[in-house]
Amino acid sequence: MKNRIMSIVKIPKVSIPVMLLYLIINSLFIVKYTSRIGLNPHSILLVYITLLVLVYITFFFIKERISIRFLRNAFWIVFLITCAGIIYFLITLDPYKLRIDRWSAIHNFIQNLFEGKYPYAAKTHCGGYGSPFPVWHIFHIPFYIMGNVGLGMLFSIIITPFILYKYFKSYLNIFIFMLLLLLSPGFWYEVAVRSDLIYNFIICLLLIVYIYKKRYSIQSHPVAIGIIGGLMLSTRFSIIIPFSIFLLPYFFNSDLKKKINFAITALAVFIATFLPFALWNFNTLFFFKYNPFVLQTRQGSLFEVIIITLLGTYLSIQWKNKLVLCTAYISVCLFCLVSITFTHAILSGAYKINLIESAYDITYFNMSLPFIIFAISGSFIVNPHKAND
Secondary structure (H helix, E strand, O other): OEEEEEEEEEOOOOHHHHHHHHHHHHHHHHHHHHHHOOOOHHHHHHHHHHHHHHHHHHHHHHOOOEEHHHHHHHHHHHHHHHHHHHHHHHHHOOHHHOOOOHHHHHHHHHHHHHOOOOHHHOEOOOOOEOOOOHHHHHHHHHHHHOOOOOHHHHHHHHHHHHHHHHHHOOHHHHHHHHHHHHOOHHHHHHHHOOOOHHHHHHHHHHHHHHHHHHOOOOOOOHHHHHHHHHHHHOOOHHHHHHHHHHHHHHHHOOOHHHHHHHHHHHHHHHHHHHHHHHHHOHHHHHHOOOOHHHHHHOOOOHHHHHHHHHHHHHHHOOOOOOHHHHHHHHHHHHHHHHHHHHHHHHHOOOOOOOOOOOOOOHHHHHHOHHHHHHHHHHOOEEEEEEEEO
């Protein structure tokens, strides 16, 4: 009897630095949050690193003869465990006992909207105000109606492997993607506190993969790409980093008319998403000291903007139509944004050098995790062939 075997023929060097970023980010979560619950972070970190090494060694020894059937079954096991874990946290954890209010920022916004109250005046269960832009709130309306905005995470994870399979055409790559999610403490932290941050960037990744797969570009589809860009920018400002790195090469290679069409469309769509709220209460939207524009820009400064703009522009012209390289560069840029922001805050005296402090919201590092994991999983290139059992 013959089975198709997946023999790995190439693992590009780009996977090494992104693997390091994966380890750094997840180690930060282990060190910070195991300390808070009284565990020894060094012991837990040692166990975690050992686990990753064992997974890598196991994979290394069987990589020459991995059957498609095995990979398919392994993917489904990991996928179902991940979904079950998300459902478990959604059911068992009382969100009102959490000190993280990203979920209630969305829930209370939609609740106000349905009650005819101004949505951006809604307070979270922790007494703060929500920062997401309108499209991200609209995305969550079906989950609010279903009774739990946290279902946005489950929905995003469910659609992820199916969209990625359309691109990879390989169970190996989507298995690795889901396995790295499953083994990520940063991801499970997001799940436990019902944060929407990481899956905002997962959806961003999926759109980039879809656009690349369909060979859409600013030259061929300037209005369509402008609509997608404008809608995604109306989720979070930081979405501009991955989309800029991905789209700038297409922008530079387009003629002037297409560039203008794209830019005007993206800007018009972005403005249009805020227009109902501006007409509803202009002063609260733009002049309230906790309006979404202030909340989304208060973490950084002009210094970070300049550095990341220069870095992002440079990286955008380096990926040369290789999507794995593009996502690796996006992850580096997002990681650098958070690192530079923290470093600048320390040097300016705003923070003490103490990772455990709540001032360090290390969840922002999770913005880069989907791109890191995609770059790692996408770096494994295989050669299918037949072999006897």
